[in-house]
Amino acid sequence: MGSANAPVGVGIIGAGNISDQYLTNLTSFPDVRVLAIGDLLEDRAAVQAAKYGVPRSGGVDLVLNDPDIDIVVNLTIPAVHVEVSEAIIAAGKHVWTEKPIGIDREESRRLLEKADAAGLRVGVAPDTVLGPGVQTAKRAIARGDIGRPLFAQTTFQWQGPEIFHPNPAFLYAKGGGPLLDMGPYYVSALVHVFGPVASVAALGLQGTPTRRVQVGELTGQEFPVEVPSTLSVLMDFEQGGQAQSLYSTDSPLLRQGIVEITGTEGTLVIPDPNTFGGAITITRPLGEMVIPPAPIVQEVLDVPQEGVLAGRGLGLLDMARSIRDGRPHVATGRFGYHVLDTLLSIEEAAAARSFVTVESTIDEVGSLAADFDPLAATL
Structure with a gap:
């Protein structure tokens, strides 16, 4: 890497929708x-570079061949995540990749x-799980604020990304769907709390065999x-510990971001794992029997949120600082692989209508310190 006293050079491959959040x-x-920003559509990369004051833009090779870049952010579609990440490694650079790490165990x-x-x-x-929430x-x-964790319930349901995304087909292709698209947020949060997953069971269905684009140039x-x-x-x-989860893009009723851990x-109640912060509460057991029609009043405690609220790129920043400090970063490739392995096991369990063992495991999951400040200059 560059000088230990200088900021870490970063390049981005993929100038699509999510690049705005990262940039x-x-x-x-x-x-x-x-x-530098690179994209197969060089004009798109140029627009983003001008918008955010990035000095260089062009094709993918521009980023891969830049000697001042130490880490490359892979913001391509899931189907080519591994292909692009391997090219980044071959170019001698560290990789931060959008989720999932890949769509296949062997290639990942x-x-x-x-x-x-x-x-x-x-x-x-996702590095949302590294946020203060x-x-x-x-x-x-x-x-020990809730004693020993016993089980979790999570919910993600709505009518689907075609109501906002101008080109949503890849979100319903292999490597997509509500499970592979949104599941990484919820599974990552649960693994942070409970540790590695041992086995899964699932049922799945398709609400409709086709969908229609509802916004943008491809409408209809x-x-x-x-x-x-x-x-x-x-x-x-x-x-x-156990967890019960629903992932659906077939529901007119919008109910997202629900993560409840009972001990x-x-x-x-944990904030939406697709965000970096939010309200955190603990509900205590009832102290005495309440007989209707008397109102049931439970003790609900607010848990003060600790840390500086940031956004996407937080995990990359932790990795950059960790490389310079010679310590492990939190959102490792092996963590990402275990999440992928869990998600693919869920797909297999739904197809077989039976429990499936998750073959991978991980060591203790790291955490960010409460005083981690993304806006501080430490390098």
């Missing part, structure tokens, strides 16, 4: 400097092996639904 934050973090393992052989790091989104909740659980265009659009999931964790001494 907004990465261009505000003093410890990194975005130097191969990517991690190549990175290890090259002495390079892989970091995997989930991290504060995680510390509360570690303190029909595309196939290749994966389940609704899944009901059970998860069993290695260290104890022996209370239920902890």
